[in-house]
Amino acid sequence: xxxxxxxxxxxxxxxxxxxxxxxxxxxxxxxxxxxxxxxxxxxxxxxxxxxxxxxxxxxxxxxxxxxxxxxxxxxxxxxxxxxxxxxxxxxxxxxxxxxxxxxxxxxxxxxxxxxxxxxxxxxxxxxxxxxxxxxxxxxxxxxxxxxxxxxxxxxxxxxxxxxxxxxxxxxxxxxxxxxxxxxxxxxxxxxxxxxxxxxxxxxxxxxxxxxxxxxxxxxxxxxxxxxxxxxxxxxxxxxxxxxxxxxxxxxxxxxxxxxxxxxxxxxxxxxxxxxxxxxxxxxxxxxxxxxxxxxxxxxxxxxxxxxxxxxxxx
Amino acid sequence: xxxxxxxxxxxxxxxxxxxxxxxxxxxxxxxxxxxxxxxxxxxxxxxxxxxxxxxxxxxxxxxxxxxxxxxxxxxxxxxxxxxxxxxxxxxxxxxxxxxxxxxxxxxxxxxxxxxxxxxxxxxxxxxxxxxxxxxxxxxxxxxxxxxxxxxxxxxxxxxxxxxxxxxxxxxxxxxxxxxxxxxxxxxxxxxxxxxxxxxxxxxxxxxxxxxxxxxxxxxxxxxxxxxxxxxxxxxxxxxxxxxxxxxxxxxxxxxxxxxxxxxxxxxxxxxxxxxxxxxxxxxxxxxxxxxxxxxxxxxxxxxxxxxxxxxxxxxxxxxxxxxxxxxxxxxxxxxxxxxxxxx
Amino acid sequence: xxxxxxxxxxxxxxxxxxxxxxxxxxxxxxxxxxxxxxxxxxxxxxxxxxxxxxxxxxxxxxxxxxxxxxxxxxxxxxxxxxxxxxxxxxxxxxxxxxxxxxxxxxxxxxxxxxxxxxxxxxxxxxxxxxxxxxxxxxxxxxxxxxxxxxxxxxxxxxxxxxxxxxxxxxxxxxxxxxxxxxxxxxxxxxxxxxxxxxxxxxxxxxxxxxxxxxxxxxxxxxxxxxxxxxxxxxxxxxxxxxxxxxxxxxxxxxxxxxxxxxxxxxxxxxxxxxxxxxxxxxxxxxxxxxxxxx
Numbered sequence: 045x046x047x048x049x050x051x052x053x054x055x056x057x058x059x060x061x062x063x064x065x066x067x068x069x070x071x072x073x074x075x076x077x078x079x080x081x082x083x084x085x086x087x088x089x090x091x092x093x094x095x096x097x098x099x100x101x102x103x104x105x106x107x108x109x110x111x112x113x114x115x116x117x118x119x120x121x122x123x124x125x126x127x128x129x130x131x132x133x134x135x136x137x138x139x140x141x142x143x144x145x146x147x148x149x150x151x152x153x154x155x156x157x158x159x160x161x162x163x164x165x166x167x168x169x170x171x172x173x174x175x176x177x178x179x180x181x182x183x184x185x186x187x188x189x190x191x192x193x194x195x196x197x198x199x200x201x202x203x204x205x206x207x208x209x210x211x212x213x214x215x216x217x218x219x220x221x222x223x224x225x226x227x228x229x230x231x232x233x234x235x236x237x238x239x240x241x242x243x244x245x246x247x248x249x250x251x252x253x254x255x256x257x258x259x260x261x262x263x264x265x266x267x268x269x270x271x272x273x274x275x276x277x278x279x280x281x282x283x284x285x286x287x288x289x290x291x292x293x294x295x296x297x298x299x300x301x302x303x304x305x306x307x308x309x310x311x312x313x314x315x316x317x318x319x320x321x322x323x324x325x326x327x328x329x330x331x332x333x334x335x336x337x338x339x340x341x342x343x344x345x346x347x348x349x350x351x352x353x354x355x356x357x358x
Numbered sequence: 359x360x361x362x363x364x365x366x367x368x369x370x371x372x373x374x375x376x377x378x379x380x381x382x383x384x385x386x387x388x389x390x391x392x393x394x395x396x397x398x399x400x401x402x403x404x405x406x407x408x409x410x411x412x413x414x415x416x417x418x419x420x421x422x423x424x425x426x427x428x429x430x431x432x433x434x435x436x437x438x439x440x441x442x443x444x445x446x447x448x449x450x451x452x453x454x455x456x457x458x459x460x461x462x463x464x465x466x467x468x469x470x471x472x473x474x475x476x477x478x479x480x481x482x483x484x485x486x487x488x489x490x491x492x493x494x495x496x497x498x499x500x501x502x503x504x505x506x507x508x509x510x511x512x513x514x515x516x517x518x519x520x521x522x523x524x525x526x527x528x529x530x531x532x533x534x535x536x537x538x539x540x541x542x543x544x545x546x547x548x549x550x551x552x553x554x555x556x557x558x559x560x561x562x563x564x565x566x567x568x569x570x571x572x573x574x575x576x577x578x579x580x581x582x583x584x585x586x587x588x589x590x591x592x593x594x595x596x597x598x599x600x601x602x603x604x605x606x607x608x609x610x611x612x613x614x615x616x617x618x619x620x621x622x623x624x625x626x627x628x629x630x631x632x633x634x635x636x637x638x639x640x641x642x643x644x645x646x647x648x649x650x651x652x653x654x655x656x657x658x659x660x661x662x663x664x665x666x667x668x669x670x671x672x673x674x675x676x677x678x679x680x681x682x683x684x685x686x687x688x689x690x691x692x693x694x695x696x697x698x699x700x701x
Numbered sequence: 702x703x704x705x706x707x708x709x710x711x712x713x714x715x716x717x718x719x720x721x722x723x724x725x726x727x728x729x730x731x732x733x734x735x736x737x738x739x740x741x742x743x744x745x746x747x748x749x750x751x752x753x754x755x756x757x758x759x760x761x762x763x764x765x766x767x768x769x770x771x772x773x774x775x776x777x778x779x780x781x782x783x784x785x786x787x788x789x790x791x792x793x794x795x796x797x798x799x800x801x802x803x804x805x806x807x808x809x810x811x812x813x814x815x816x817x818x819x820x821x822x823x824x825x826x827x828x829x830x831x832x833x834x835x836x837x838x839x840x841x842x843x844x845x846x847x848x849x850x851x852x853x854x855x856x857x858x859x860x861x862x863x864x865x866x867x868x869x870x871x872x873x874x875x876x877x878x879x880x881x882x883x884x885x886x887x888x889x890x891x892x893x894x895x896x897x898x899x900x901x902x903x904x905x906x907x908x909x910x911x912x913x914x915x916x917x918x919x920x921x922x923x924x925x926x927x928x929x930x931x932x933x934x935x936x937x938x939x940x941x942x943x944x945x946x947x948x949x950x951x952x953x954x955x956x957x958x959x960x961x962x963x964x965x966x967x968x969x970x971x972x973x974x975x976x977x978x979x980x981x982x983x984x985x986x987x988x989x990x991x992x993x994x995x
Contacts, residue, residue, distance in 0.1 A: 062832030066841070073848040168419065185920065185972035187927050190947060190965030197958050253418075255461040261416055262455075263475045263526065264448030273474070277465040296837035300928055304951075318847050318933055330844045334836045352465070 049346055056338055063338065067331040068112045072105075074323065081321050084125050121331070122324035126317050131328035134313055139332075141211065142309030145301070146294040148229040153236035153294075154287050160237075161244025162271065162279075168249060176241060183238035188297060192231040192304035199227060209306040228305040232297055236290035243286040247279035254278075281352045288344025292337030362429075363566050364413070364451065364534045365389035369426030371405070371412045373638075379424070380638050382408045384590045386426070392533065395560055395567035397581030397598070399574055399613070401635050405590035406570045410536045414451060415443050431533065448475055449530035454556075456539035458519035462511035469507025472526050480530060494525040498555060517548040521555070528559055534566045535559075541576065553580060574617055578602060583673075586610045589636035589646030592665075596674030606668050606676040606683055608651045645678070653682040729981025735974030743790040752781035754788040754941045763957040776946070776960045777953055785941040786967055792942045793971055796853070796926040796935070800860035801919045805911060807861070808868030813907070815869070816876030817899060826873075830866040838863045839928055846934040856935045860925060864918055871914050872907055879906045909986040916982055920975030927968045943968050 074081050078101065079092040096102060100111045115121070121131035164176040200208030206227055212220040251257065252275055260270045302311035310329050317325040371383035383405040390396045400406045411417050413428055415435065428435040430450060435443065455461035463471055472494070473487035482490065488507070495503035498521040511519055520540060527535060537556055541549040557580045560567040571577055577584050578598065585595040586609065594607040605611045612631045633650035636642060642649065648658040658680065666681070668674040742749060751770070758779035766774040766782075773782040815826035833841070842859035849855035879885055879902070888898050929935045930944025938945065943964040950961030 058828065059831055059835050062828070063835050066832060066836065067844070070844050070848045073845060075850065181973060181976060182969065185924070185976050186969050187924050187931070187944075187947075187965060189928065189931050190962075190968065193947070193951065193954065193961050193965065197954060197962070201955055201958075255455050255457060256463045258411075258416055259453070259455055259461045259523070259526070260463070262414055262447050262453040263530070264444050264446075264479050265475055266444060266478075269478065274463050274466070278463070293837050296840040299839065299843065300931065303932065314843070315932060318843070318851075321847065321850070323848060326844055326847050330836070330840050333840055337837055338835045 045346075045350070048349060052342055052345055056342055059338055060335065063334045064113060064116060064331065065109065067327050067334070068109050070327050070330070071099075071323065078323075081323050082122070082125075084320075116331075121328035124317070124325040124328075125322040126320050126325060127313070127322075131324050134325060135310055135328055135332050138308060138310050138313055141307060142295065142298050142302070142311060145225065145228055145232060145298055145307060145309060146291070148225055149232035149236065149294050150287065150291050152229055153233040153240055153290060156233075157237045157240025158244045158276075158280075158283060161241040161283075162248050162276065164241070165245045165248035165252065166271070173245075176245065180238040180242050183234050184242075186234065187300075188231055188235055189300045189304045191234055192227070192301060195227045195231060196304070211308055228301050228307050231304065232294055232301040235297065236287075236294060239290060240283060240286055244279065244283050247282040248275055251275050251278045277351070281348055284344060284348055284351065288341050288347075291340045291344075295333050295336050295340075362389035362391045363431060364568075365429045366409070366413065367427040367429070369409065369412060369428065370424045371408050371417065371421060372424045373418075373421050375420075381424075381641060382421075382590050382638050383412065386587070386590075386592055388585050388592070388595065390534065390566040390568055392566050393560070393564045394583070395557070395569060395581050397569045397571065397577030397584040398587060399571060399577055399584060400587035401572055403635050403638070404587040405638075406587050407538055409587075410453070410538060410568065410570060413536070414447055414453060416447075416453075445479075448479065449532055451534040451536060452527040452530065452532035454520075454523055454527045454535065454537040454540045457543045458516065458523045459511065459543070461523055462519060464511055466510075467507065468509050468511060468514070468522055471511075472507070472522070472529060476529060490529065491525070494529055495522070497528075497559070498522075498525045499551075500525075516544055517552065520544060520548075520552050524552070524556060524559070528563065528565070531563065532565060534568065536568045536570070538570045539572070540569075542572075549576075556580075574602075574613055586613065589642070590638060591646060591677065593647065593678070594674075594676040596668065596676075600669070600674040604668075604683070606674070606681060607647075607678045608653055608680075608682060609647050610676075611683060612650075612652075653680050655680055726981050726984055728977045729985060732974050732977030732979070732981050735970060736978055739790045739794060739971050739974065742787045743794050746788045746791060750781075750784035750787040752784040754780065754784040755939050756780060763953060763960070765957065766959050766963075773963055774957070774959050777949060777957075782946075782960065782963055785946060786943070786964065789941040789943045789946065789964070789967070790971075792853075792936055792940065793923060793926070793968070796856060796860070797919045797922040797971070797975070800857050800864065800922055800926075801915050803857075804861040804864040804918075805868050805915050808865040809872045809907065809911060811865070812869040812872030812874075813876055813899065813903070816873040817880065817895075817903065823873075826869065830869055833863075833866040836863075839925060842925065842929060843932065843934065846929055851934045851937060853936055856926065856929050859929070859934075860922060863925075864922070867918065868911075868914065871910055875907050875910050876903055879903050913979055913983045913986060916975055917979035920972045920979060923968060923972040923975060 071078055071082075077092075078099075079087070079095050083091055083095060098111075100108045119132050121135070123129075124131045124134050127134045160176055164170075164173040167173055196208040199206045207220075207224050208227060210224065212224055257270060257274060260274045265274075296311075298307075298309055299311035299314055301307065302309045303315040306312060310333065314326055314329040316322075317329070365387075366389065367387050369383060369386045370381065372379040372381050374380045386405070386409050388396060388398070398406045398409070408417065408421070411421070412423050413430075413435070415423075417423070423436060426436075430446060433446075435446065438446070462468070469488065469491055472491045473482075473484070476482045476487040476490060477484060491507060492503040495506060500506055500518060500521050506514065506518070506522075511522075514522065520543070524540070527537075535556075540556060541552050544552060553576060556567065556569070559565070567580075569577060569581060574584075581598050583596065584598050584601045585592045586601065586607065587593065588609050594601065594605065594610045601610060602614070605614060609631075612629070615629045616631060631650055636646050636649075642659075644657075644659040644661055645651070645654075645663050648654045651658070661679075663677045663679050665675045665677050666679070668676055668684075751772075758775075760779065761771070761775050762777060762779045764771050764775040764779075766772065768774055771781050771783070773786065776782055776785070811826055815823040842856075842863045845859035845862055846855045849858065885898060885902050888902055926935060927944035927947070930942055931948045933948070936942035936945055938949075946964040947961050947968075950957070950959075950964070953960055
């Protein structure tokens with residue numbers, strides 16, 4: 045197990061370098077004088093010159109990238125225009141909020157998705173199976189921000205059951221926090237839930253027609269026991285890959301959900317940054333979320349091998 | 359004759375929708391007594407496995423028992439609730455599947471897999487179940503049982519997996535053991551070992567054995583009685599010597615002729631059965647074998663043959679009114695017609 | 702992806718049996734109907750929309766749906782929602798289909814080269830794809846759009862960049878599968894040119910997956926484009942665009958919920974259409990996947 049983890053760790057180094065290269069190149073996409081965008085239109089010529097110097101804009105691309113990397117490694121992601129603070133500060137201070145939402149959503153999506161997918165697969169072709177197929181189709185065809193607005197409309201504005209925006213102050217207690225999280229979590233989880241349910245369904249269908257399920261039945265085991273201990277352990281590895289992918293998407297999908305619900309995470313900060321073209325913040329946000337994505341996929345790979353004894357041999 | 363532990367009476371199984379049913383088993387009857395062994399022989403698709411799955415009420419999606427009676431130990435299995443049926447599986451009737459690799463859960467260690475029903479169904483303690491599993495693995499001839507219990511199925515050899523499957527099947531002392539092609543996935547040398555093992559266990563534990571196979575040779579050494587199935591129906595049944603000694607149905611005879619014999623001269627060629635097995639989606643009128651039979655008469659294509667007795671006490675029976683091999687065979691030249699399936 | 706790597710079957714027989722399959726393929730039919738409805742309203746927008754989509758009349762702001770002359774009501778500037786919806790179909794289709802086509806071409810060529818040439822070219826292209834896959838799609842698109850500056854062009858560039866690796870990987874998989882097939886091997890042994898092998902032996906196998914994944918990606922593009930617009934990175938006002946209509950309606954959610962919800966329904970409608978169409982095409986061209994799915 046340990047050598048495998050080490051090997052995977054080494055393998056992701058080029059990917060991480062590539063990710064930093066890509067975010068670095070975003071500056072290069074800015075048309076015209078990048079300092080115009082990076083500092084805003086009101087900055088003095090003196091300040092611009094200072095920035096050009098520090099970014100190495102007058103030097104070669106390679107030199108610029110090296111400067112970018114050395115800044116990155118020392119935790120310097122530049123200065124945010126919209127927050128007038130270092131980008132790293134803004135991101136770190138909001139990371140926890142985004143992570144909270146993303147984890148709540150992945151838990152919801154995984155539990156509900158696996159349950160729904162399994163439930164449908166146990167009676168393929170039945171009414172509930174076809175029903176799930178349709179629900180999955182709609183959830184996968186629905187912009188999350190629109191779902192969020194509809195939920196706000198129904199549960200917040202119409203039924204007045206749940207708070208619809210922001211986060212409670214830190215002293216408000218766990219119940220208030222939970223209440224504020226319900227709608228954003230559902231909104232964020234919807235797409236992933238559908239994908240996980242679909243994957244679970246086909247994985248379970250594949251497992252359930254295997255001879256060993258018949259063996260288990262022929263030995264007198266109960267149906268729920270067979271599903272829980274024989275079907276799911278064999279279906280989970282395939283589902284796990286999807287869950288891992290979705291986890292990464294959830295962090296980035298937070299941009300839309302946080303915007304709709306004014307949830308003070310990285311996504312909302314990035315949305316506010318878009319309006320005034322606060323490129324350093326966007327750049328930093330993308331880098332951070334992409335690195336999280338890579339990291340999560342690494343963890344999923346390791347878990348995959350852990351759950352799948354057959355792969356362990358190789 | 360001792361009273362039978364499992365008796366099946368005119369069982370029929372259909373797949374597919376009510377409007378368009380596909381009959382895979384039709385009017386099948388057989389019985390076995392404790393300690394006795396019955397071989398069921400037929401090509402793939404002849405309905406032999408489906409018959410056994412029907413007995414266990416484990417038919418696949420869309421499969422349904424449409425008629426017949428299944429009596430086990432005096433109980434009518436068709437009338438049992440799912441919960442009651444669950445209690446029969448494993449300790450009343452148990453099953454050895456054909457492909458041991460796919461019949462074992464790849465994600466569960468062998469020991470846990472074996473012990474699971476012992477603990478959850480029979481209420482054994484984990485320790486007692488473990489001891490029992492080691493005992494069983496010893497019994498089926500696996501050495502170093504304790505260490506094998508920690509293996510995953512893919513870490514064992516094919517023969518060993520089949521032994522594990524057998525150990526699992528007998529773990530709850532079943533009264534009837536159904537072995538569905540238990541040796542097809544194995545090397546020839548190991549096939550004999552496994553068959554002898556199953557046969558020894560039957561004698562030792564006094565189980566009734568139903569051995570399903572496509573290979574008459576497998577049946578010869580083990581079964582007391584043999585039923586031959588074709589196209590979802592039993593075409594001939596009798597004691598093993600009767601079936602091998604004086605087969606009465608053309609299909610049985612053709613099947614016997616297609617087995618290579620050691621004393622056969624090389625100039626004598628094996629005779630394969632011409633044509634293809636019946637497609638249950640396109641059922642034939644009359645005798646299901648008539649498209650491939652050498653002795654087809656016009657009547658064979660019309661009426662469904664009934665079981666006829668070949669001996670005085672009705673043990674040897676067959677389903678062929680033409681009876682070309684009977685003692686009073688009465689085929690007149692010109693009776694035999696050509697049919698499309700024949701070459 | 703190797704399920705596509707089958708030897709080319711006789712064209713005529715497949716075509717006839719396909720015609721028969723189309724009639725029983727519900728996903729395909731429904732998808733086709735939904736997408737064609739949007740296509741027609743885009744083509745005929747000038748003729749069928751009841752009002753000028755950009756004509757603002759402050760006196761009739763926030764008319765509710767089913768108002769006299771304004772079936773779907775009016776928005777924050779008093780413009781007819783239905784007319785904007787009908788005209789918005791043009792942009793919606795454009796930003797869903799055009800990026801798919803461009804990215805399918807670029808990604809397809811990259812995948813083809815990587816799969817056919819192999820060795821270091823393959824490694825290089827795949828490394829590039831790996832890096833792109835490290836970014837969740839919307840995030841990178843957001844970055845590119847924001848850096849270039851909002852607008853239709855930057856949105857399309859962003860969407861193309863983000864979707865290239867997806868197509869590249871799929872096509873490469875197909876090519877790798879086909880390359881090992883005997884008839885390609887035979888063609889190579891016979892000394893056929895690479896162009897000939899690629900054109901006549903490999904490309905025909907690429908068509909089916911390209912069509913299937915292209916259609917499905919078009920459905921996802923509908924949502925991706927709407928998301929970018931919603932974030933303010935897409936089409937700029939006053940051009941009628943569903944995503945931007947939706948975000949415009951956010952502020953009046955209490956007073957006039959229809960302004961935000963109706964364009965969302967249109968987005969769902971089109972996305973469902975493309976997704977069903979993609980599923981339908983998949984069932985049609987690759988029956989094996991249908992069996993495993995059902």
